[in-house]
Amino acid sequence: MKKDIILSGVGGQGILSIATVIGEAAIAAGLHLKQAEVHGMSQRGGNVQSDLRLSDKPIFSDLIPRGQADLIIAMEPMEALRYVQYLHRDAWIVTASEPFVNIPNYPDSARLKKSLDTFPNVVSRNIESLAKEASLPKSANMVLLGMAAPHIAILTSEQLRAAIGRVFARKGDRVVADNLKAFDLGREAAKQEIKPES
Amino acid sequence: MPEKKLLLGDEAVALGALYAGLSGVYAYPGTPSTEITEFIQRHPLARKRGIRNRWCANEKTAMEAALGMSYSGKRALVCMKHVGLNVCADAFVNAAITGVNGGLVVLAADDPSMHSSQNEQDSRFYGKFAMVPIFEPSNQQEAFDLVEEAFDLSEALKLPVLFRLVTRLAHSRADVTVPDAIREMNPFRPEEGRHWILLPAIARKQYQALLGKQGQLEAEAEEAASFEKVNGKGLGVIACGIAANYVKEAAPKGISFLLKVTRYPLPRNKIRELAAVSDGILVVEDGQPFAEEQVAAFLGADYPVEGRLTGRLPRTGELNPDVVAAALGGIQNLAFEAMPDVVSRPPTLCKGCGHRDVYKALNDVLSEYPDARVFGDIGCYTLGALPPYQAIHTCVDMGASITMAKGAADAGQFPSVAVIGDSTFTHSGMTGLLDAVNDRANITLLISDNLTTAMTGGQDSAGTNRYESICKGIGVEPEHIRVVIPQPANLPEITRILRDEIHYNGVSVIIARRECIQTLGRKLRKQKAEKG
Numbered sequence: 156m157k158k159d160i161i162l163s164g165v166g167g168q169g170i171l172s173i174a175t176v177i178g179e180a181a182i183a184a185g186l187h188l189k190q191a192e193v194h195g196m197s198q199r200g201g202n203v204q205s206d207l208r209l210s211d212k213p214i215f216s217d218l219i220p221r222g223q224a225d226l227i228i229a230m231e232p233m234e235a236l237r238y239v240q241y242l243h244r245d246a247w248i249v250t251a252s253e254p255f256v257n258i259p260n261y262p263d264s265a266r267l268k269k270s271l272d273t274f275p276n277v278v279s280r281n282i283e284s285l286a287k288e289a290s291l292p293k294s295a296n297m298v299l300l301g302m303a304a305p306h307i308a309i310l311t312s313e314q315l316r317a318a319i320g321r322v323f324a325r326k327g328d329r330v331v332a333d334n335l336k337a338f339d340l341g342r343e344a345a346k347q348e349i350k351p352e353s
Numbered sequence: 354m355p356e357k358k359l360l361l362g363d364e365a366v367a368l369g370a371l372y373a374g375l376s377g378v379y380a381y382p383g384t385p386s387t388e389i390t391e392f393i394q395r396h397p398l399a400r401k402r403g404i405r406n407r408w409c410a411n412e413k414t415a416m417e418a419a420l421g422m423s424y425s426g427k428r429a430l431v432c433m434k435h436v437g438l439n440v441c442a443d444a445f446v447n448a449a450i451t452g453v454n455g456g457l458v459v460l461a462a463d464d465p466s467m468h469s470s471q472n473e474q475d476s477r478f479y480g481k482f483a484m485v486p487i488f489e490p491s492n493q494q495e496a497f498d499l500v501e502e503a504f505d506l507s508e509a510l511k512l513p514v515l516f517r518l519v520t521r522l523a524h525s526r527a528d529v530t531v532p533d534a535i536r537e538m539n540p541f542r543p544e545e546g547r548h549w550i551l552l553p554a555i556a557r558k559q560y561q562a563l564l565g566k567q568g569q570l571e572a573e574a575e576e577a578a579s580f581e582k583v584n585g586k587g588l589g590v591i592a593c594g595i596a597a598n599y600v601k602e603a604a605p606k607g608i609s610f611l612l613k614v615t616r617y618p619l620p621r622n623k624i625r626e627l628a629a630v631s632d633g634i635l636v637v638e639d640g641q642p643f644a645e646e647q648v649a650a651f652l653g654a655d656y657p658v659e660g661r662l663t664g665r666l667p668r669t670g671e672l673n674p675d676v677v678a679a680a681l682g683g684i685q686n687l688a689f690e691a692m693p694d695v696v697s698r699p700p701t702l703c704k705g706c707g708h709r710d711v712y713k714a715l716n717d718v719l720s721e722y723p724d725a726r727v728f729g730d731i732g733c734y735t736l737g738a739l740p741p742y743q744a745i746h747t748c749v750d751m752g753a754s755i756t757m758a759k760g761a762a763d764a765g766q767f768p769s770v771a772v773i774g775d776s777t778f779t780h781s782g783m784t785g786l787l788d789a790v791n792d793r794a795n796i797t798l799l800i801s802d803n804l805t806t807a808m809t810g811g812q813d814s815a816g817t818n819r820y821e822s823i824c825k826g827i828g829v830e831p832e833h834i835r836v837v838i839p840q841p842a843n844l845p846e847i848t849r850i851l852r853d854e855i856h857y858n859g860v861s862v863i864i865a866r867r868e869c870i871q872t873l874g875r876k877l878r879k880q881k882a883e884k885g
Contacts, residue, residue, distance in 0.1 A: 165698065182359050182528060191525040192361070193468075194384060194810075199736065201700035216602035217525035217595075220674040222687045236692045244688040257701065262694045270694050326882070 157210035164230030169296035180318035249303040294337035301341020362522035367392035369500030374536035376427035377405035379415035382809035383434030384469035385523035386462035412437035416444040423457040426542030452511040456504035465671035475640035480515035487617035489594035493527040578620035589631030593638035599677035633657035707867035710839035712742040714847040730754035732774035752781025775802040779816040790828040803869035833861035
C-alpha cells in the first residue's frame with residue numbers, strides 16, 4: 156500500500172508541521188517515507204509545497220509523479236488547485252476554504268470555489284473560523300489534518316493522534332491538548348454535509 | 354541497536370560526519386546546504402566532543418580553516434552552496450596540490466532549477482578540474498553512509514573529497530538506519546614535511562603526485578559503480594546520484610541495464626561494458642551534462658549517447674520523475690489538467706521588515722534623480738527588485754553591489770548607490786569598500802543591517818555590532834558613516850541623511866539597523882514560553 160500526499164499552502168501557514176506529524180506517525184508505524192520540502196527563498200510569503208510519500212515498500216523518487224497523488228492537503232484554495240495535475244482520478248482534495256490574498260492579481264474567489272467544485276472528491280471547510288470558534292486559533296493546521304485523516308488510510312487516526320502527542324510534547328501538555336482537540340474537530344467537520352449556498 | 358531516523362539529506366550528511374569522527378565543520382550559510390551545519394550545532398555530540406561548529410565569514414575562510422584542521426591531522430567538513438565553491442575555488446583547487454592529512458570532505462549543494470540561486474552550475478566540474486574524487490549519493494541513506502567512506506578515502510588518498518548534493522536530496526526527508534558505533538576523533542598530529550609549501554619547485558612535484566593518483570581514483574570509482582539488470586538488451590541507462598531514483602520510479606521495461614554512478618571519475622570500463630550490450634546509452638543526471646559529454650567523447654561519434662545535450666531530457670532545470678519517465682518512453686495519461694485560474698505567488702519581504710523602510714526611503718530620494726542606479730546584492734533584500742519597490746538594478750554575486758557601484762562611478766555614474774546586507778558585507782563586501790576608499794569613489798553605500806543572516810533562516814552574522822568600526826577601520830570618513838533605524842516614523846530623517854550623503858563626493862556609508870522581524874518574533878516567542 157502507498158499514499159502520495161501533496162501538502163500546499165503559503166509560507167508561514169504551517170504545512171511543514173502537518174508533514175512532521177504524518178512523518179512521525181509513519182516512522183512509528185514502520186512505514187517507508189520520503190518528504191520533499193521547500194526551504195529558503197520561497198518561504199517568504201510565496202507558495203510552498205511538500206511532497207509526502209508513504210509506503211510499506213521502499214520508495215524511490217522524492218517527488219510524486221504527475222497523475223499519481225492520492226491526496227492534496229491545502230491550507231488555501233488556490234494552493235490546492237495549483238497541483239491538481241498531480242492527482243489521479245479517484246484522489247481527494249482536502250482544503251481550507253478561505254483565500255489568503257497577498258498578491259494584487261489573486262483570482263476571483265467565487266470562481267476559485269467553482270473550479271474546486273468541478274473535482275469529484277473535495278472536502279473544503281473554513282478552518283480558521285472552526286479553530287477560532289473552538290478557541291484554538293493557533294491550531295488551524297491540525298483542524299485540516301483531522302479533516303484529511305480518513306483519506307490518509309495508510310495511517311489510522313489513533314496513530315496520527317499519538318504522533319501529535321509526541322511532536323508537540325516539548326511545548327507542554329496544554330499545546331498537545333489543543334492540537335488533539337483541533338484534530339478531532341477537523342474529523343467531525345469533515346463528516347458534516349455542507350449545504351450548497353443559495 | 355541500529356536506529357531508524359527521519360532525516361533530511363542535509364541532516365544525514367551531518368550525522369554521517371559526526372559518526373565518522375568529525376572534529377570541525379566550517380561553513381557559510383547557503384541554500385540548500387545550511388541545515389548541515391545547523392544540525393551539527395544542535396547535536397549533543399558537538400558539545401560533548403567540543404566539535405568546532407560556528408559560522409564562518411565566507412566560504413574561502415571556511416575552506417582554509419578546514420584545510421588547517423586537516424593539516425593538523427583531524428577530520429574536517431566544509432559545507433556550502435554551489436556558488437560558494439566559486440568563492441573558495443583558490444583554496445579548493447590548491448588543496449588537491451598540497452594534499453590533506455586528516456580527512457577533508459568538501460560538501461557542495463547544487464541548486465538545479467535555481468530554487469534559491471542565481472545559476473545552476475554543476476559542482477562536479479570543479480571536482481574534475483581539481484582532479485579529486487567526487488561522491489554523489491542518490492538518497493538519504495547513502496548520504497549518511499558515503500560520508501564516512503569519503504573521509505576514509507580522503508585519508509587513504511591524501512586528497513580532499515568533493516561531496517555533491519542537489520536541492521531535492523538536501524531538502525527531502527527519508528528514513529535512515531543509523532548504526533550504534535561512533536568513530537573516535539583523530540588525534541592532533543600535525544603534518545611533517547615541506548610539501549605544503551606550494552613554491553613552484555615543490556608545486557610541480559606535488560602536481561605530478563596528484564596526476565599519479567588518478568589511476569587509483571578511477572579504480573575506486575569503478576568499483577563503486579553498480580549494474581542492475583533489467584532486460585539484458587535495449588537501451589543502456591547511466592544514472593548519476595539522485596537520477597537513479599527517477600529511473601527506478603519509472604520502472605522502464607525496454608532497457609538493458611541500469612548503471613548507477615555515485616562516484617567520479619566516471620567508471621569507463623563499466624560504461625564500455627554497458628555500451629557493448631546496449632543499442633545506445635541514455636545518461637540521466639541532475640545539473641549540467643557533465644557525464645553525458647564525457648561518455649559521448651570516449652564512446653566515439655558512432656555510438657549513440659543521449660541525454661540533456663541531445664534534447665531527450667530537458668537541457669535545464671532539475672530532473673523529476675515525469676521528465677525521466679518521458680525520456681524512457683513512458684506515456685502519462687493525466688486525470689486533470691492544470692488550472693488556468695492559478696496565478697504565481699512570488700515571495701515578498703515580510704510585513705514590518707526593515708528592508709522595506711530602507712527601500713521606501715531610497716525610492717523617495719532617488720525619484721529626484723532619474724539617472725540613479727542602485728547596485729543590489731544577495732539576501733532577502735534582493736526581493737526589493739520585485740513590486741512594489743523595484744528598487745535595485747543589479748544582483749550578481751556576494752559583495753558585487755559595492756564594487757559594481759564603484760566601477761560604475763568610475764565610468765561616470767551618479768548617483769551610484771550600493772545596497773548590501775550585514776552578513777553579505779562581511780562575507781565579501783569589506784575588501785571592495787577598501788578599493789572604493791582608496792580610489793575616493795563617489796558612491797553611497799547602504800548597509801541594511803538586520804543583525805542576522807536572514808534569507809537562510811537567521812544564522813549569526815559575522816560582524817554584528819561592529820559595522821561602524823569596520824567601516825572606520827577601512828578608512829571611510831567618520832562623519833560619513835551614518836546610522837539610522839529603518840522604521841516608518843524615521844523616514845524623514847533617513848531621506849534627509851540619504852540626500853546629504855548622495856551629495857557628498859566620496860564614499861559614504863549609511864547603516865540602517867533594525868533586527869530581522871523573523872528572528873525577533875522567534876526570540877519573543879521563546880521568552881514567552883520560558884516565562885509561562
